[in-house]
Amino acid sequence: MAGLDGKGTALKRGDGTTPGEVFTAIASVTNVSGPGLSRDAYDVTAHDSPDKHREFIGGLIDPGEVSIDVNYRPAVHDALIADLEDDDPRNYQIVFPDVGQTTWSFKAVMTGFEPSAPHDDKLTATLTFKVSGKPAIT
Template sequence: MAGKDGFGTLLKRGDGAGPEVFTSIANATNLSGPNLSRDTLDVTAHDSPNRHREFVGGLINPGEVSIDINYDPDIHDTLAEDLEDEEPRNYQLVFPAPITATWNFSAVMTGFQRTAPFDNKLTATLTFQVSGKPTIT
């Protein structure tokens, strides 16, 4: 069978304590990332074969993670304080059974965008810049 059901995927936020406790960000509707990408370095020289450019791999950008939520100010407004944090916080992206993968990463919150349409539910999108290499357990 191709494809897996994403229902039940969680983004958990670490509390920074030891041992660290991770709590799910409530009311998630969509999750994306980490969106990994890699730079390339142009190493073309006058003697490159067949007049073709040559490249080697450069630095890897761990990308961003974003989460869309059904926004509840009573639950979510405390997360806005993370925008004040200069140091990355630990997070976990936990996939539902039967998938057993958990992505562990550090990130800095870079956005908290709330939306209040006149004809629909309150929503928000939280965006995080991943710092360093994520690990998969």
Template sequence: MAGMDGFGTKLQRGDGETPEVFTEIADVTNLSAPGLSRETIDVTSHGSPNGWMQFLGGLKDPGEVSADINYQPTLHDLLVEDFEDTAPRNYKIVFPDEESTTWAFPAILTGFEPEAPYDDKASASLTFKVSGKPTIS
């Protein structure tokens, strides 16, 4: 059977020390890995074969990571410190496959949106802008 159950995927935050220690961000309910994309450079000319446009690969954008959490101020308000930082911090996504595939990346927290509806759980949405090439291992 193909596929992988996403249950157990972890989002971890580096402490910035040497050696760096990563701690799991608690109560993540939904998580997306970096959405990689790439610009293209149009190199079409009057001599392009059979009138087909031609392209080269341009700059790569490491995208964003988004996460939804069951918000608990005592566990999650340290992320506000990340929002205040201008320099990227290291994060990791660890998948629950047999190899514990890891996506490690520096990122800037660009969004921290808590909500506390009167008839549901407190939650928050996090958005991270990845800065540089993610390392997949």
């Protein structure tokens, strides 16, 4: 098989309780993007670097952002706007629909909630989360 169907991927939000935190899927998600991991590269080129080529070492890793698009239902999704007020990161999980249910677990701060109401289409919203720290992949 050359690929997997993405249908069934879920972004789950932790309730913050300990022990035994409960994760609930955010409803009506139509698209999940990220996290977009990237890494800084530090230039360590010196006068004695060989062959007039720059040299680099790996620097800090930015865990990036996660964004989701939803079929916006105000009665369901407006409760999430309160997450914009939270200063501390919350626990989230992306669960993929593969056989092993691969899960990316991470802490994130919500940084955006943008609803859209076109005159000729459905209500949608885009929610953006800044990942804090290293995601765990299981």
